[in-house]
Amino acid sequence: MRRVPLGILGSGKGSNCRAILESISTSGLAAEVRVVISDVFDAPILDIAREFLIPNAYLPPGGFRTRLEPQAEVDLVRMLRDARVELVALAGFMRVLKAPMLNAFPRRIINIHPSLLPKFPGLEAWQQAREAGEKVTGCTVHYVDEKIDHGDIIAQREVPILP
Incomplete structure (x- = not known):
């Protein structure tokens, strides 16, 4: 079975990255993680990549809080292409991607949203669900487009909100 060359982008602790890597090794997920990249220098996701012996890198994001500097996004495209990635998974990546990435990987960037x-798009989705009085929430995997948390949905799973 062909393994899809995958790049993972993350900004935080890396729990989704770990789940992907464990699924590849234990459940036969047909993917090969070629690189893990973070916009946070000391993000634990990079430690997880090292634990699994996956090439990893820090990408300096520049001065914007919610997106990458234009040159940083061009550098990100180069890093992913150098790793010969075909699919990009945003696993807790807290930056909005713009034209360089969207054009380089059309309909080949997926996001995991809680x-x-x-x-409840955007930040603090769990808190938004609680404040709205929801009894059930979950997660969505979707294609990334030019709008935040908007692209076509690939999969969703529900979980109860416990008191």
């Missing part, structure tokens, strides 16, 4: 989209 709500049942279209409900």
